Structures are given as structure tokens and as C-alpha cells.
Amino acid sequence: MITLYDYLPSGNGYKVRLLLHQLGIPFRLVEKDIVKGETRTPEFLAINPNGRIPAIDLGDGRLLAESDAILWYFSDGTSFLPEDDFERAQVLQWMFFEQYSHEPYVAVARAWLHVFGLDEQRKAQLPDKLARGYAALDVMERHLEGRAFFVGDRYSIADIALYAYTHVADEGSFDLARYPRIRAWLDRVAAQPGFVPITKGDFG
Amino acid sequence: MITLYDYLPSGNGYKVRLLLHQLGIPFRLVEKDIVKGETRTPEFLAINPNGRIPAIDLGDGRLLAESDAILWYFSDGTSFLPEDDFERAQVLQWMFFEQYSHEPYVAVARAWLHVFGLDEQRKAQLPDKLARGYAALDVMERHLEGRAFFVGDRYSIADIALYAYTHVADEGSFDLARYPRIRAWLDRVAAQPGFVPITKGDFG
Numbered sequence A, B: 001m002i003t004l005y006d007y008l009p010s011g012n013g014y015k016v017r018l019l020l021h022q023l024g025i026p027f028r029l030v031e032k033d034i035v036k037g038e039t040r041t042p043e044f045l046a047i048n049p050n051g052r053i054p055a056i057d058l059g060d061g062r063l064l065a066e067s068d069a070i071l072w073y074f075s076d077g078t079s080f081l082p083e084d085d086f087e088r089a090q091v092l093q094w095m096f097f098e099q100y101s102h103e104p105y106v107a108v109a110r111a112w113l114h115v116f117g118l119d120e121q122r123k124a125q126l127p128d129k130l131a132r133g134y135a136a137l138d139v140m141e142r143h144l145e146g147r148a149f150f151v152g153d154r155y156s157i158a159d160i161a162l163y164a165y166t167h168v169a170d171e172g173s174f175d176l177a178r179y180p181r182i183r184a185w186l187d188r189v190a191a192q193p194g195f196v197p198i199t200k201g202d203f204g
Helices: A011-023 A067-075 A085-116 A120-143 A157-166 A180-190 B011-023 B067-075 B085-116 B120-143 B157-166 B180-190
Strands: A002-006 A027-031 A055-057 A063-065 B002-006 B027-031 B055-057 B063-065
Touching: A002 A011, A011 A027, A011 A067, A011 A085, A011 A157, A063 A067, A063 B085, A067 A085, A067 A157, A067 B085, A085 A120, A085 A157, A085 B063, A085 B067, A085 B085, A120 A157, A120 A180, A157 A180, B002 B011, B011 B027, B011 B067, B011 B085, B011 B157, B063 B067, B067 B085, B067 B157, B085 B120, B085 B157, B120 B157, B120 B180, B157 B180
Parallel strands: A002 A027, B002 B027
Antiparallel strands: A002 A055, A055 A063, B002 B055, B055 B063
């Protein structure tokens, strides 16, 4: 049995939960509260030395961290990852875009407003986070012109990676009203077979 | 002929240049000076809507961005990317680690000190960048205990991705004296067949 170390409000963790549900792969959930520092204990650092969720134990002691690497591992050979070499590289392009140009702004603004709270330092940095987050949303909106999904016109882990924090961007004070294509794409993702919401932790 | 849009001081660009040299794949280099805003022109945004180098034109109009996605595209099927599914996921784990937990600190500190210069706001943020960069280097140093390379004990694109900014970390004021395993690994990477320094732009 797979063990998923996760924190339910985390979009990065949700990516893995959503894919495992859609693939019908059972898992045991072990919650680690990042607010209480539970991902920085010696016990957890033995699982992921980088001290972050999600991390997964494949059931035989093999450990894997980084949400998008975990998505790749489970989706390869399924309909959630294209077979064509160039499309596979495009999936990676969007996943690296998400982790470098989207998550540090869209997810961090949400974490401050929704999870950790806003102190003076964060309040000063919030406008920059919002501006860069909107820049990432602009790139997504433009890419979705004439496209149903991010790569190859088929639902893939690129969509899962981008959906995770985009669909809760409002919790980071982002207004998606100006992004009609993104909103239509969010609806398409939520209509996929086996879809589960971010609040669903247990399998089954 | 492949066209690589790049900026020579960029470690992200260097990853691609290094792999293409090591694979013996010729390319045409088109330099875009990020300091002069050349990656935010309408012409360049048509190549990469996210406005960043490196980006590559495969020669037939197909465009690909994100350094680590480009590394994956060219290395798949070569000795630079393992065949085993779990090792491939581990390569991705380290590349996502690099882009999320290493580059935003190790590379950004270097960019401020070495490329853009340090204004008051950056000066105030530098200690945090250095602390988080050292945290990433700590993770690398621990992982290299008993290992010659990051994944599967063989040189791969995971090493290329991490080498790019680690080997010039001193230009961001990082002191690698306390990291003997990282320094020995840097020497092993620099001894690989076909290695070229970050200053080498043209092919051949």
C-alpha cells in the first residue's frame, strides 16, 4: 500500500490525491501539519530531507518527493501523460512553469491569506506576489485561446498541476473574472471522470 | 538546425548549452539580453509567452521553453537520462527541487550581485535569499554522502540542472568551503566528456 504524506489544504498535495483517485490507486494518507512544523521534524526529514509535503512511500521503502515528479511517476503509461516525445516535453514545460512562475505567487498569496495569516512583512510583499501571479494567469489565458486543455488538446497531468492552485486562486484574493478561458477550463477539469475536490483526503 | 534563445550568464541557459555540447547536437545561438529587456519584446513573447530564456526552436517551428523540460526532451533515450521508471522520477524530483528550492535563492542572489546590481530592496532581501540557498545546499551535501552523482550513481541531467548555478554560487556570495561533497561532485561534473564552461556560447 502506498503512503502519501500530505497536508489537506496544500494544492501540491491535492495534485497527487486527484491523480491517484482518477487512476483508482488506493493510498494511505498521513497528514503532516505544516503550520505546526510537522514537516521539519527529524522523523519527516528522513522521509523528505527537503522538509516538504507531498512525499510518497511506494510501499517498499522507496521514497519520492516533489508533486510534479510524483504525478509523472504514476501517470507514465496512462492516458494522463501523452506518448509523443514533444508533447511529453510540453507537459514538463507547463509543470516547470507552474512551479517557477505560478505557484510561488498564486499559491503563496493564498497560503498567507488562507493558512498562515498576514504579518507586516507579508503585507508589504503581497502586491508583488499578486502582480506576478496575475502575470502567470495572463500566460495561461493566452495559451487557452482555441485550446480545451494545456497540451495536445487532452486532459493530462499538466492540467492537474495547473488546476491545483488556480481553482483556489480566489482564496489568495485573485479575481478570475477577467479570465473567461481559464474559468471554462476549470469547469472542464472539474467535469473529468473520477474528479475529487481538494477537501477529500481519504481514498474510496 | 536548432535555434537556442539564450543569455550567456544564465545558468538555466547553460544547462541546455552543456547538454547539447555533450550530445554533439549543433545549434545556432541567438542572444537575448535580459538586462536590456530583450525577452519581454512582442517578438520574443511570440517565442515564449512567459518571457524567459532559454527557449528553443527545434528547426521546424516547434518551440519549447523551461530549461529542465528542454533537458528532458534532448536526453530521453540517451545515457544522460536513466531508463528505470523510478530513477526517471528521481531525476524529475531533483530538477523540481532545483527550480523551486535552489534556483530562486542561489541563482537570484547571484543575479543581483553579478548581473543586475544590488538596490536597497534587494539588499534587504539578500539575507533571506542566502539562508534559503544554504538550506538547499545543505540538502544536496547530505544527499551526496556515499554518492558520486544525484541519481543512480551515474551522471545525468539531474546533475546538469544542479551544477548550472551551484558551480557559480560564489558569484552570489555563497561560501562552498563547508560543503566538501558538493565540491568533489562539482569536480566530477567538470571532468565529464564534452564538458564546456558557462562562458562558451557557440557550438563547435
